[in-house]
Structures are given as C-alpha cells and as structure tokens.
Amino acid sequence: MSKGKDLDGEEERVSIGEGSDGETKRKLEKKSCFSSIRIGRSSVVEPQDADYTPSLSDELEVLILARVPRSLYGKFSAVNKRFLSLIKTGDIFKIRREIGFKEPSVFMLASGETSWWAFDPTSESCRNLPVLPSDSCFASGDKETFCAGTHLMVSGKEIDGLVIWRYELAANEWFKGESMKNPRCLFASATCGNYAFVAGGIGTGSNKVLNSAEKYDPETKSWDRLPMMHRRRKMCSGCYMDKKFYVIGGKNEEEKNLTCAEAFDESQNKWEIIPDMLSDMPVSTFHSPPLLAVVNNELYTLETSSNELKVYIKSSNSWKRLGKVPIRADFNKGWGVAFKSLGSKLLVIGASSASDTGNGMTILTCCPDSDNEELQWTPLTCGKNSSSPFIWNCCVMMA
Structure with a gap:
C-alpha cells in the first residue's frame, strides 16, 4: 500500500488490486501525471526552466533533438541552452552522422551576386551566408x-x-x-x-x-x-x-x-x-567538364549539347538515354549549370527550356529510374528572386 496526496492536499490511499479496475487506473493516472510537479498549499505549479525535461534521459533527449529538421535549429536553440551548445560545438552533426540521419543543403553563388546563399530543399527556404x-x-x-x-x-x-x-x-x-x-x-x-x-x-x-x-x-x-x-x-x-x-x-x-x-x-x-x-559522348573544346551526379550508386550525366539525361551502364561501359531535361545546358555549353545529387534525387539548376532568352533561374528535381525514359521533373521554389540563371558555383552538403 502506498500513500500520496490529492490536489487539495488531502492524503489518499492507492492500493493495487483493491476497488474496481477503472477506479484504480484513474488514481494511478492522477498520481503519475503530477508525480514530478511540486504542489504547494495554494495549488500553483512552480515554473520550470525551459531546459528541464525530467521525463527524458540526456541520451534520449539528444537523439530526439538530432532528428529535428535543420531548418528549425534557429528556433530550438533560442529556447534550449543544451541544444544551442550542441549546435555551436558541432556535436549535433556528429550525432546525426552516427545515427544515419542527414538532410541536404544546397550552397550556391550565382552570377551578379556578391554573397553565397544556402537553399533547404525540404522547407524550400533559403538564407544568405556571411560575406x-x-x-x-x-x-x-x-x-x-x-x-x-x-x-x-x-x-x-x-x-x-x-x-x-x-x-x-x-x-x-x-x-x-x-x-x-x-x-x-x-x-x-x-x-x-x-x-x-x-x-x-x-x-x-x-x-x-x-x-x-x-x-x-x-x-x-x-x-x-x-x-x-x-x-x-x-x-x-x-x-x-x-x-x-x-x-x-x-x-x-x-x-x-x-x-x-x-x-x-x-x-x-x-x-x-x-x-x-x-x-560515345560528343566532346567540344569549349564545353564544360562533364556534368555528373551519383544517385543510389548509379552514375548520371547531363549531356550539354542535347540537354539529355543519360545513365551509365556499368556492365557494358556504355550510356543509356533517359530523355530531355527541361534546362538549357546548351546555352553556354554546360557552363553555368548545376547538376548534382540530392540524396535520392537529381538536382539541376539553370535556365528553363521554356525560355528562349534564358532569363530566370529554374530549380528542378527528379527521382531517376533507369528503366523509365520519361522522368518527372518537379520545380522547386527557393524563395529567392534571382534574375540570373548562370550558376558560378554549387555544392550539396549532407548533414
């Protein structure tokens, strides 16, 4: 038999096996819900520090925080000192790597811009990096x-x-x-x-x-x-x-x-x-280096003379055509186009094939399938207006 106090301060008895199952369950639930909260005579709950999580171990807390989308790190670090410390030291990224949890970030520098910016494909948001x-x-x-x-x-x-x-x-x-x-x-x-x-x-x-x-x-x-x-x-x-x-x-x-x-x-x-x-690839003196990306351990290339996507067939050391990519890689012979791996997707950034002038940046992704010759390309909105589709530099970070 155990003793506790109800919310009015009066002692109550909770005995396992006595009384109806419903009544016992009700009393146990009431005891459990408030067992970690200190109650005074005025029945006012004392405020707790935002970092105080009595029901979670430190290890479990960190594992949960490691799975928080990186786009929310700014908000979480503002209310949790422990999480802020994990971000500043870089320990949170080591934990994410150990548990196999990572997200892509696209870092870009476009023509006419003075600073780098980062694009989050998950939330389709972007931010400027420091100069x-x-x-x-x-x-x-x-x-x-x-x-x-x-x-x-x-x-x-x-x-x-x-x-x-x-x-x-x-x-x-x-x-x-x-x-x-x-x-x-x-x-x-x-x-x-x-x-x-x-x-x-x-x-x-x-x-x-x-x-x-x-x-x-x-x-x-x-x-x-x-x-x-x-x-x-x-x-x-x-x-x-x-x-x-x-x-x-x-x-x-x-x-x-x-x-x-x-x-x-x-x-x-x-x-x-x-x-x-x-x-079997057309090679020109003034073409860019080959545009390559690996997705699911398969190698893809964007042929700059025809705007076609190809997949490498390892067994025959040859390339298979997978259809057109809606980006004008031929405008500048492959220069200024970003063609990257984005986890399980392909990412391409450049001038849209729907534009005859090549104005305006277009960001597209697709899930490649070597057995499907009509791939579905999905446009992304990064929330950043860029008049130039010419990409000087682009890199994808998985963290």
Missing part, C-alpha cells in the same frame, strides 16, 4: 567548390596565390583553410561521407597539368597525399561510386580531350584505368 572575407581577386575569379562533412570548401586565387576558404556550418562562419599539398585549380572533386577527394587540375605557377590526388579530413582540417593517377588531366569531373573515387574526362597536357576515366580504390590504395568511358 566571404576574401580579396577582390578571389571574388571575381574562377573557383572550385566541394563539401566534406559540415565544411563547404571554396578554392580560388587571391593576389598572393591559390587559397581555400572554409565555411563551417556549425559556426556559420568563414575561415582561411589549410592549403592542399599541391595547390591546384580546374580539378576534379568528390565527397565521400565525412571526407573529400581531389585530383588532377593545373598546378600553381608552372601551369603544369597534374596527376596528383589528395584527401581532406574535416576533423583534422588537413590534407593527405594519395597515389598518383595514371593520366595527367585538367577540367575533369569527379564522383564517388562503388566505394571508389572516379575521375572522368578532362584534357591532358597536350590539350587533347580524354575519354578514359580512373577509379581510386582506397582499400587497395591504387588507381585503375577505365578506357573509353566517354567514347
């Missing part, structure tokens, strides 16, 4: 971008040479990053979970076409050398598929277009040549 504190040479020059974990990396040239600026999602701030072992431009890159790979490109000063490769670790903010590729190449593209880092296309030191690819197997620490991977 990147680089010099005028970096701001106006060509840049390459890639993501590693919660770091957005932007590589370009300042007055004193090639540099990398790093935007950290947790801190919402830009930092001057660690230079590569071999600083480069016009290189291939790919994201693999919490890491990033780069390969090829043009070296600093000598304008030498490179066959070197490196791996970036955001935890240590440092670069490690990888074995050399078999071919020197610049203006190439990269992707991560089948647990390998692929470097595809580009030009060699004699300015000849390369139709072969190479794949780096980290488990064996070596590169493998894939001959004629782009042999």
Whole structure:
C-alpha cells in the first residue's frame, strides 16, 4: 500500500488490486501525471526552466533533438541552452552522422551576386551566408567548390596565390583553410561521407597539368597525399561510386580531350584505368567538364549539347538515354549549370527550356529510374528572386 496526496492536499490511499479496475487506473493516472510537479498549499505549479525535461534521459533527449529538421535549429536553440551548445560545438552533426540521419543543403553563388546563399530543399527556404572575407581577386575569379562533412570548401586565387576558404556550418562562419599539398585549380572533386577527394587540375605557377590526388579530413582540417593517377588531366569531373573515387574526362597536357576515366580504390590504395568511358559522348573544346551526379550508386550525366539525361551502364561501359531535361545546358555549353545529387534525387539548376532568352533561374528535381525514359521533373521554389540563371558555383552538403 502506498500513500500520496490529492490536489487539495488531502492524503489518499492507492492500493493495487483493491476497488474496481477503472477506479484504480484513474488514481494511478492522477498520481503519475503530477508525480514530478511540486504542489504547494495554494495549488500553483512552480515554473520550470525551459531546459528541464525530467521525463527524458540526456541520451534520449539528444537523439530526439538530432532528428529535428535543420531548418528549425534557429528556433530550438533560442529556447534550449543544451541544444544551442550542441549546435555551436558541432556535436549535433556528429550525432546525426552516427545515427544515419542527414538532410541536404544546397550552397550556391550565382552570377551578379556578391554573397553565397544556402537553399533547404525540404522547407524550400533559403538564407544568405556571411560575406566571404576574401580579396577582390578571389571574388571575381574562377573557383572550385566541394563539401566534406559540415565544411563547404571554396578554392580560388587571391593576389598572393591559390587559397581555400572554409565555411563551417556549425559556426556559420568563414575561415582561411589549410592549403592542399599541391595547390591546384580546374580539378576534379568528390565527397565521400565525412571526407573529400581531389585530383588532377593545373598546378600553381608552372601551369603544369597534374596527376596528383589528395584527401581532406574535416576533423583534422588537413590534407593527405594519395597515389598518383595514371593520366595527367585538367577540367575533369569527379564522383564517388562503388566505394571508389572516379575521375572522368578532362584534357591532358597536350590539350587533347580524354575519354578514359580512373577509379581510386582506397582499400587497395591504387588507381585503375577505365578506357573509353566517354567514347560515345560528343566532346567540344569549349564545353564544360562533364556534368555528373551519383544517385543510389548509379552514375548520371547531363549531356550539354542535347540537354539529355543519360545513365551509365556499368556492365557494358556504355550510356543509356533517359530523355530531355527541361534546362538549357546548351546555352553556354554546360557552363553555368548545376547538376548534382540530392540524396535520392537529381538536382539541376539553370535556365528553363521554356525560355528562349534564358532569363530566370529554374530549380528542378527528379527521382531517376533507369528503366523509365520519361522522368518527372518537379520545380522547386527557393524563395529567392534571382534574375540570373548562370550558376558560378554549387555544392550539396549532407548533414
């Protein structure tokens, strides 16, 4: 037999097994609902701190908060000091990664704009990033971008040479990053979970076409050398598929277009040549590097001369047509178009095929299916008006 007090302060007895089942259940529920709330003689509930959650363990609380959509982080951090600390330290993103919970964010810099902005495809909202504190040479020059974990990396040239600026999602701030072992431009890159790979490109000063490769670790903010590729190449593209880092296309030191690819197997620490991977693709001297995206471990490309989507057939080392993409990639021979993986979807950003002038930015997604030649493209509204559809840089972060 146990004793408690009712809301009027009078003692009541709650005995399991005595009385009707309904009456016992009612008394137990009343006792349970108020067992953690202190009641005074005036029957007024004492206010609690917003961070006080007596019914949840710290571990369970963190696991719940880790599943909160990132678009709501600003609101949650304003009322919960513990959650604010998890965001500022970046620990919340480590927890999300451990439990396999992540969401995409699209980072973009369009022509005519002075600052980067981030687009959340889930809520279709966007926000401006802090101003990147680089010099005028970096701001106006060509840049390459890639993501590693919660770091957005932007590589370009300042007055004193090639540099990398790093935007950290947790801190919402830009930092001057660690230079590569071999600083480069016009290189291939790919994201693999919490890491990033780069390969090829043009070296600093000598304008030498490179066959070197490196791996970036955001935890240590440092670069490690990888074995050399078999071919020197610049203006190439990269992707991560089948647990390998692929470097595809580009030009060699004699300015000849390369139709072969190479794949780096980290488990064996070596590169493998894939001959004629782009042999049936139309190649032009002034075309952009190949537009590639991997979804569900399948490789897709947007052919810039025909605006067609193709999927790579691994068994036959060939490409299958999947129909037109409603974006005019042919306007500038592939330059200014973003073609990316967005989790289980394809993302394309550029000038709409419905416009003859190419004015206005269009953002489209689709769930690719190699067995379906009529894919359904869904337009997204990012809440940002941009008169220019020309995308200088675009990168997708999964965090």
